[in-house]
Amino acid sequence: MMTPAALTKRAAPVLACIGLLAVWQVASLALKNDSFPTAIEAVRAIPDILGDKESLLNILASLRRMAIGFGVAVLVSIPLGLLMGRSRSIAAFFNPLLMVIYPVPKAALMPIIMLWLGVGDVTKTLVIFLGVSLPVIYHSFEGAKAVEEKMLWSGAAMGLSPAQRLVRIVLPAALPEILTGCRTGLVLALITMITSEMIARQSGAGNILFNALDMGQYDTVFAMIIIVGAMGIFLDALFERARARLVRWSEPQFDMPLSFS
Amino acid sequence: MKARQNGRGSNDAPHVCEGDGLSGRFLAKLVLLNVRASETRYGMTVVAARSSEWMRPVTSQEPASAIIEIDRVSQVFQTSARKDHLALSDISLTIEEGAFVSILGPSGCGKSTLLYIVGGFVSPTSGMAKIKGHAITGPGPDRGPVFQEFALFPWKTVLGNVMYGPRQQGVRAAEAEAQSRALIEMVGLKGFESFYPKELSGGMKQRVALARTLAYHPEVLLMDEPFGALDAHTRTRLQNDLLTIWERDRKTVLFVTHSVDEAVFLSDKVVMMSKSPGRIRQVIDIDLPRPRRRNELLLDPRYQKYVVDIERMFDESDEAGPVS
Helix, strand or coil, rough: CHHHHHHHHHHHHHHHHHHHHHHHHHHHHHHHCCCCCHHHHHHHHHHHHHHHHHHHHHHHHHHHHHHHHHHHHHHHHHHHHHHHHHHHHHHHHHHHHHHHHHHCHHHHHHHHHHHHHHCCHHHHHHHHEEEEEEHHHHHHHHHCCCCCHHHHHHHHHCCHHHHHHHHHHHHHHHHHHHHHHHHHHHHHHHHHHHHHHHHHCCCCCCHHHHHHHHHHCCHHHHHHHHHHHHHHHHHHHHHHHHHHHHHHHHHHCCCCCCCCC | CHHHHHHHHHHHHCCCCCCCCHHHHHHHHHHHHHHHHHHHCCCCHHHHHHHHHHCCCCCCCCCCEEEEEEEEEEEEEECCCCCEEEEEEEEEEEEEEECCCEECCCCCCHHHHHHHHHCCCCCCEEEEEEEEECCCCCCCCCEEEEECCCCCCCCCCCHHHHHHHHHCCCCCCCHHHHHHHHHHHHHHCCCCCCHHHHHHCCCHHHHHHHHHHCCCCCEEEEEEECCCCCCCHHHHHHHHHHHHHHHHHEEEEEECCCCCCHHHCCCCCCEEEECCCEEEEEECCCCEEECCCCCHHHHCCCHHHHHHHHHHHHHHHHHCCCCC
16 A cells, blocks of 8 residues: 555655646647647647657667767766876876867767768767767766775785776775766767767668658657657666666665655 | 873782783883873983883793884975975884784874875885895785775775785685684674665774774784774774784784873874874883773873873974974
8 A cells, every 4th residue: 555655755756747748738728829739739649659650660769879979979988087197197098088078069060970980880889989988988987086095005905906896896885986978978979879870871760850840840859859758768768777776786675765755 | 180190009019020020010010100201301311210120121921023114214295385394304113913002193104004004005215124034026915015095905895805805816706705703703794794884974984994904914014094984982802803813913013192191091002103203202112011991001100101201302493493
């Protein structure tokens, strides 16, 4: 039997979604603008997109690029961030480079990358890679920096080599922070995925969206926005579950009531 | 003074007959002499007389062999103002196998640095430290550290933490687990094997840290203010338990502390350090019988005298004007 408080907690996200759709519906009915379809029209267009084989393949191609871009970025960024966090000279070398790249919108680099590598998968995956790597490097760096020196000394006294200490002490100790970076990276992967397809139109979820916009099919545009949003929520929820399992040891054991609960 | 004399009178007898009788009786007489002396004389001269007593050679039954030799070690740190700070100046010290040695001094006297040098975590600017005749060039499982900050692996359970060292040393999982469970029981944490460090109190964490270090059988325990972050009650209990554990296998212990009581209660030898630059001021043999029981020792005038004398020596160095 669920307590009222638990029930509210469960129902809150659903209520938020319904509320958003309701506001949308009312606003669109009030404005009566052709380029702003009602929520019901947009939701109705979703099965058309997902039922179409070509659209589905497009979306899957997008997800594949995103998965590769994200995966490679994580595999490269975590070791780099950890090394930077534990070695002042490595940090001194890479920090200025990252500072230069950080504020540049990765989509702004796309025209140049397109010149070099064409408009295919490689370019788009590379842009996703760039978008994801910076937050992951940054959080890995911060996480590794915060690892207590004495924890490493304890490991050294047990006979762990420097490489073993990095993999078996710094990595797990920094994992909560690293995963925070990965979570940000995941959202950025989705964003850069769509923007890259906006600039290099050829295939993908972004392509469907912007083609529909060009042709004035506004219900499809909004349906795609809902689909992309839902993908984001789903991926984030999936990631959050995995994260909670991996770093259970760092979560507080007993839930303290928050001040405004 | 009166109270202490009375205390000595009523508690002296039971303590001097534990195989250690002669030296005990000898000491008791000295105490009596000095108590009288300090009633009539003033600070400096009395202390000078006392110092010479403490500096007599150890009256140990068997000749102990040196396990750690610190030879003219100096350590210079660069401070933020790019000035050199002499943390340790020309330290030489020999530690005998099986001895419980405390390094006592005010904060900033470099006592922890000295411990880190023996641990191999810090290389001295000049001089060298040796273990069993071999120069120390880095950390090794023959020297097990226990830190004030516990430094447990938070992603491992209590059992996982204690098993970590033996597993790293190549002990088979089943064997490492059995040994680790026994150690966890010995430090009084039976039932907490599957807890994460986050779920433990400070005292429990330090017990885990001790078990984790004992698990890989270091020859020397390096304890860096291990009870410094604990409340008074927990601290006392851990001191008692540490002594009980130590009295079983008599590992060599190098114990850094700024608490005079703690140093006297635990140690065979107290190395008093002074600050700026860090130097050894005096090495004092604590000639109190073992096994030591807290409730007996606190009433023992010999114990009280060690504590008072050491505190007085520190006070005098403070009053002697600026040392830096």
